[in-house]
Amino acid sequence: MVQGKPAYSLGKTLIISVAALAAMLATASATSAQEPAVVIPPPSLDERASGSTEIAVFAGGCFWGVQGVFQHVKGVKKAVSGYAGGTAATADYETVSGGKTGHAESVEVTYDPREVTYGQLLQVFFSVAHNPTQLNYQGPDHGTQYRSALFAVTNEQKKVADAYIAQLSKSRAFPAAIVTQVSPFKGFYAAEDYHQDFLTRNPTHPYIVYNDLPKIENLRALFPAAFRANPVLVFKAKS
Structure with a gap:
């Protein structure tokens, strides 16, 4: 993303209808995302079922x-x-x-493994959310803070994660080597x-339109059974 604060802060956000979002997704898809989705198989190894939410x-x-x-x-x-x-x-x-802190821009996902497993989230991550073959950058954003990484909670x-990366590498699912780091x-x-809910609140931001809305459309197209039209937000929309 562009360094510094984004052009639109939460004080000047735009909440749009599902129909309007769908129209923007179609437009973004037509103009082509920088990182197209890759169809990959599900992981052969997945986590055991659990009765509580996980991170x-x-x-x-x-x-x-x-x-x-997500x-x-x-x-x-x-x-x-x-x-x-x-x-x-x-x-x-x-x-x-x-780029000197050791941090990576990350997303902490709280999920119910009875509805979606860690392996299924990994499949979305590698297929739709980013390009795992780009070392220390993603599209227009360069630096170690934009690296591909998984921080294993357990x-x-x-x-x-290690098994899935090995599986995808062996199958040559991607045209280049996977560089995703698996760290504790x-x-x-x-x-x-x-920064929270930025995509939903700023759907007309040029960066979002070009780089990110196509990812949502790819998620809907490649994983229709897992797709929810209304996102789960950090902050509730103001009426």
Whole structure:
């Protein structure tokens, strides 16, 4: 994303209808996203069933689009943009944007494994949310803060993630090597309020239209059974 605060803050946001969003998605799809979706198989190894909500942390470039994608996945109860990989002292947008904090722009996903598993979230992450073959950048955004990474909250998540990357690499699902890092989870720090729900609140922002709305359309097209039209938001829309 463009460095510094975005052109539209939460004080000047736009909430649109589902019909209007669908029209924008169609337009964005027609103009082509920078990172097209890749059809990939589901993971051969997945987590065991659990009766309680779980947390997973994904990093795949600008968190606006990654958050937006997971907010449209059934079974996801919350998706928060933030920072992972560094310390609390440096977990702010301006500092992280310098690329020297160890942080990656990330999204913390709270999900119900009875509705969607970690493996299924990984399939969406690799297929739709970002390009896992780009080292320390995503599209127009460059720097280690935009790296592809998975922060494993549990040992089981690490096993599933490592196995899936090996599976996709062996099958040559992508035209280049997968560079996604699998790292232990050490902490997540929520981003500033103006970054939360940014895709939904700013659907006409040029960055969102070109880079991120097509990801939502790809999610709907490739994973229709998992797609929810109304995203689960961090902040409730003002009436």
